[in-house]
Amino acid sequence: MSSSFAPLAPPKRLLFGPGPSLVAPRVYEAMGKPVVGHLDPFFFQVNEEIRAGLQAAYGTANAFTMAISGTGSAGMEAAISNFVEPGTKFVVFANGFFCDRMSEMGRRQGATVIRYEAPWGQSFDEAAAAEFIRKEQPQAVAFVHGETSTGVATSGEAICAAAHAAGALTIADCVTSLGTMPINLDATGIDVAYSCTQKGLSCPPGLSPISCSPLAMERLKARTSVNHSWYLDLKLLAEYYEGAHRYHHTAPISMFYALREGLALVLEEGVEARYARHKANHEKLVAGLESLGMEMLVQPGIRMWALHTPKVPAGVNDLDVRKKLMERHGIEIQGGFGPLAGQVFRIGLMGEGSTASNVDMLLGALREAMA
Amino acid sequence: MSSSFAPLAPPKRLLFGPGPSLVAPRVYEAMGKPVVGHLDPFFFQVNEEIRAGLQAAYGTANAFTMAISGTGSAGMEAAISNFVEPGTKFVVFANGFFCDRMSEMGRRQGATVIRYEAPWGQSFDEAAAAEFIRKEQPQAVAFVHGETSTGVATSGEAICAAAHAAGALTIADCVTSLGTMPINLDATGIDVAYSCTQKGLSCPPGLSPISCSPLAMERLKARTSVNHSWYLDLKLLAEYYEGAHRYHHTAPISMFYALREGLALVLEEGVEARYARHKANHEKLVAGLESLGMEMLVQPGIRMWALHTPKVPAGVNDLDVRKKLMERHGIEIQGGFGPLAGQVFRIGLMGEGSTASNVDMLLGALREAMA
Numbered sequence: 001m002s003s004s005f006a007p008l009a010p011p012k013r014l015l016f017g018p019g020p021s022l023v024a025p026r027v028y029e030a031m032g033k034p035v036v037g038h039l040d041p042f043f044f045q046v047n048e049e050i051r052a053g054l055q056a057a058y059g060t061a062n063a064f065t066m067a068i069s070g071t072g073s074a075g076m077e078a079a080i081s082n083f084v085e086p087g088t089k090f091v092v093f094a095n096g097f098f099c100d101r102m103s104e105m106g107r108r109q110g111a112t113v114i115r116y117e118a119p120w121g122q123s124f125d126e127a128a129a130a131e132f133i134r135k136e137q138p139q140a141v142a143f144v145h146g147e148t149s150t151g152v153a154t155s156g157e158a159i160c161a162a163a164h165a166a167g168a169l170t171i172a173d174c175v176t177s178l179g180t181m182p183i184n185l186d187a188t189g190i191d192v193a194y195s196c197t198q199k200g201l202s203c204p205p206g207l208s209p210i211s212c213s214p215l216a217m218e219r220l221k222a223r224t225s226v227n228h229s230w231y232l233d234l235k236l237l238a239e240y241y242e243g244a245h246r247y248h249h250t251a252p253i254s255m256f257y258a259l260r261e262g263l264a265l266v267l268e269e270g271v272e273a274r275y276a277r278h279k280a281n282h283e284k285l286v287a288g289l290e291s292l293g294m295e296m297l298v299q300p301g302i303r304m305w306a307l308h309t310p311k312v313p314a315g316v317n318d319l320d321v322r323k324k325l326m327e328r329h330g331i332e333i334q335g336g337f338g339p340l341a342g343q344v345f346r347i348g349l350m351g352e353g354s355t356a357s358n359v360d361m362l363l364g365a366l367r368e369a370m371a
Numbered sequence: 372m373s374s375s376f377a378p379l380a381p382p383k384r385l386l387f388g389p390g391p392s393l394v395a396p397r398v399y400e401a402m403g404k405p406v407v408g409h410l411d412p413f414f415f416q417v418n419e420e421i422r423a424g425l426q427a428a429y430g431t432a433n434a435f436t437m438a439i440s441g442t443g444s445a446g447m448e449a450a451i452s453n454f455v456e457p458g459t460k461f462v463v464f465a466n467g468f469f470c471d472r473m474s475e476m477g478r479r480q481g482a483t484v485i486r487y488e489a490p491w492g493q494s495f496d497e498a499a500a501a502e503f504i505r506k507e508q509p510q511a512v513a514f515v516h517g518e519t520s521t522g523v524a525t526s527g528e529a530i531c532a533a534a535h536a537a538g539a540l541t542i543a544d545c546v547t548s549l550g551t552m553p554i555n556l557d558a559t560g561i562d563v564a565y566s567c568t569q570k571g572l573s574c575p576p577g578l579s580p581i582s583c584s585p586l587a588m589e590r591l592k593a594r595t596s597v598n599h600s601w602y603l604d605l606k607l608l609a610e611y612y613e614g615a616h617r618y619h620h621t622a623p624i625s626m627f628y629a630l631r632e633g634l635a636l637v638l639e640e641g642v643e644a645r646y647a648r649h650k651a652n653h654e655k656l657v658a659g660l661e662s663l664g665m666e667m668l669v670q671p672g673i674r675m676w677a678l679h680t681p682k683v684p685a686g687v688n689d690l691d692v693r694k695k696l697m698e699r700h701g702i703e704i705q706g707g708f709g710p711l712a713g714q715v716f717r718i719g720l721m722g723e724g725s726t727a728s729n730v731d732m733l734l735g736a737l738r739e740a741m742a
Binding site for chain 2: 003004005008009010011012013015017019020023028029030031032033034035036037038040042046049052053056069070071072073074076077081101104105107108109196198204205206226227228229230231232248249250251252253254255257258260261263264267268332
C-alpha cells in the first residue's frame with residue numbers, strides 16, 4: 001500500500017480567543033532543535049531552567065515546580081488525583097466551567113465534593129467564603145484563579161487563609177492567569193497550582209506547569225491510599241525530575257524546549273513589566289469596547305487582564321460577528337458557552353498577543369463586523 | 372525582576388537507543404507551522420489524516436483510532452483505566468519491564484492482576500499461554516507486542532484467540548513496534564493497542580496513538596463503574612475527536628502536526644516497504660554484531676526489528692563502551708536494566724534511523740569502543 005497526504009499547510013489564524021494564543025517565533029524555532037534523550041543531562045538542565053522560570057511566573061520558592069507531560073487538564077487531574085483522595089471532604093468554589101470540571105474530577109476520585117456557588121461572571125464574597133470553609137472544615141479547597149469561561153479573576157487570599165485555618169490544602173487553577181497577572185502562590189497561600197503553556201506563555205499546548213508547596217509535598221508523602229493514576233503520580237514524577245532521575249515516562253522533549261523559550265521571554269521582559277503590559281492593554285481594550293457601546297460582563301476589580309468578556313450588544317448576532325472576523329481577517333475570538341452562550345464574546349490578549357497595536361486591530365475589526 | 376537564559380543549544384545526539392529515535396527533518400519543520408485552535412476545522416482535518424495513517428500502520432479498520440494527548444505511558448494508562456475496572460480479572464503476560472508497568476496500573480485500578488511470567492528475553496509457549504487463559508477465564512488480557520526492555524516481539528495470535536474464546540478483551544503495548552514491523556491488529560485479534568510517537572514514527576515524544584476495536588467500544592459503552600481518569604476517559608475523547616467535536620481538552624496542536632508528518636512518511640514509503648527496510652537493516656545489524664563476537668539475547672523468530680539486545684561480551688564494560696560512543700560520536704545507545712543490567716546493550720534502528728549506512732556507522736563505532 002502506498003499513499004500520501006498533501007503538504008501540511010495550516011491557515012494563519014490570529015488567535016485572540018481564550019487560547020491557544022499566538023506562539024512566539026522563538027518558541028517555534030526551539031521546537032526545531034534536535035531532540036535529546038529523556039535521561040540526557042541536557043534535558044535536566046533545560047528542566048532546571050523551566051523550574052526557575054516557573055518560580056518567577058508563579059511567584060513562589062516551591063522546589064517542586066515543574067511541567068506535567070499533558071495539557072492543562074492533565075495538570076488539573078494531577079492536582080486532584082494526588083491531593084483529593086477517596087473520602088476527602090473537598091470544597092470547590094464554583095463560578096464557571098472549570099470549577100465544574102474540578103468537581104467532576106473530585107467525584108471520580110471518590111471525594112465528597114461540596115460546592116459553594118456564585119453566578120458565572122461573579123467572584124465570591126470573602127467573608128461568606130471564609131465562613132463557609134470554617135463551617136465545613138474540609139481537607140481540600142479549590143478555586144479557579146482565572147476563569148476562562150467568564151473572565152473572572154479570584155485572587156484567593158481570603159479563601160486560602162480560611163482553608164489553612166481549617167487545616168485544608170488549597171488548589172488553584174491558574175490556566176489563564178499564569179504569565180499575564182500576578183499569582184504570588186506563596187503570599188496568597190496556594191498550595192497546589194497548575195496551568196498550561198498555550199495562553200500567557202505563548203507556547204503551543206502540550207504541557208502543564210505545576211507547583212506544590214512544602215505543605216502539599218508533606219501531604220503527598222503521608223498519603224497512604226493508592227493513587228489511581230500512575231502517569232500523573234507526583235511521587236513518581238518527583239523521582240524522575242529530581243535528584244535520582246529515575247525513569248518514569250519519556251518526557252516530550254520538544255515541548256520542554258518550547259516552554260523553556262516561552263519562560264525565557266518572561267524572564268527577559270521581567271514579570272512586573274509583563275504584568276504592567278497586560279494590564280495596560282487590558283484597560284485599552286476595555287475602554288475601546290465600551291466606546292463601541294459594549295458592556296463588560298465582569299465588574300472592575302475582578303477582571304482578568306488576559307481574557308475579556310464583553311456582552312454581545314442587543315441586535316448583534318454573536319456567531320455572525322465571529323464568522324466575519326474569521327473570514328475577513330483570520331481572527332479567532334470565541335463566544336460564551338453554558339449559561340453565557342450567545343451572550344458574551346471571549347477575547348484574549350495573552351503573552352505575545354497582548355500589544356497596543358493588536359488592541360487597535362481587534363477593535364477596528366470588531367467595529368466593522370458589528371456594523 | 373529581570374533575568375535571562377543562554378540561547379537554547381541542544382547537543383546533536385545520534386539517537387540509536389530504545390527511543391527517542393532520530394526525528395525526521397520534515398517533522399521538525401511541521402512543528403514550526405502556525406498553531407490553530409483546538410476546535411478549528413483544520414485541526415480535525417489533520418486528525419482525520421492521522422487516523423488514516425495510524426490505521427495503515429496498525430493494520431486495522433478500527434474507526435476509533437487516534438492520538439492521546441500524552442506520551443506512550445499515558446496511552447498505557449488510557450488502555451488500562453478504560454478497560455480494566457475494579458474487580459476485573461486481568462491476566463498480564465509478563466516478560467519484561469513494561470508488562471510490570473501494566474500490572475501496576477491494573478492494580479491501581481483495583482483489578483485482580485494475574486501474571487503469567489516468562490524470563491526477560493523470552494516470549495511465551497503458545498499452547499501453555501492459551502491453556503492458562505482457558506483455566507483463568509479473565510475479562511481482560513494484556514501482553515507487550517514489542518518489549519523495549521528486552522527486544523522480544525510477541526505477535527499475540529494465540530493469546531488473542533484464547534482470550535476471545537474466554538470472552539476477554541485483549542490489550543497490546545505496541546510502543547516500540549508501531550511503524551517498524553507488522554502488527555495487524557484486526558487479523559491478530561488485538562482489541563486495544565497503544566504506542567508512542569518517538570520510536571518507529573520518527574517524531575518527538577508527546578502523543579500516544581491508540582486504536583480500539585468495535586468489541587472494545589462496545590465494552591466501553593456498557594461500562595457502568597466510574598473511570599477515575601477524566602483526562603484519559605475514552606468516552607469523552609470520542610465525543611471530542613468524533614462527530615460532535617465537543618470540547619474536552621486543548622489538544623497539543625504542534626505535536627499533532629508532527630505525528631501527521633511522521634505518518635505521511637509511513638504512507639509515502641508504504642508500510643510493506645517500511646517493514647522490509649527495518650527487517651533488512653535488523654538482519655544486517657545482527658550479522659555485524661555476531662561478526663564482532665557478540666551473541667544476541669533473543670532467539671531468532673521473536674526478535675524485534677527496531678530494537679536489538681546483544682549481550683555485553685565477557686571482559687567488556689557496558690558503561691565504558693556507552694560513554695565512549697557518546698563522547699567520541701554523540702551516539703546514544705542504552706544498556707539493560709532490571710535483571711539485564713550490565714548484561715546487554717539496547718540498540719535501536721527505528722523509523723528514519725533504520726538505514727544501511729547507519730548500521731555500518733554503528734558497527735564501526737562499536738568495534739572501536741570495545742577494542
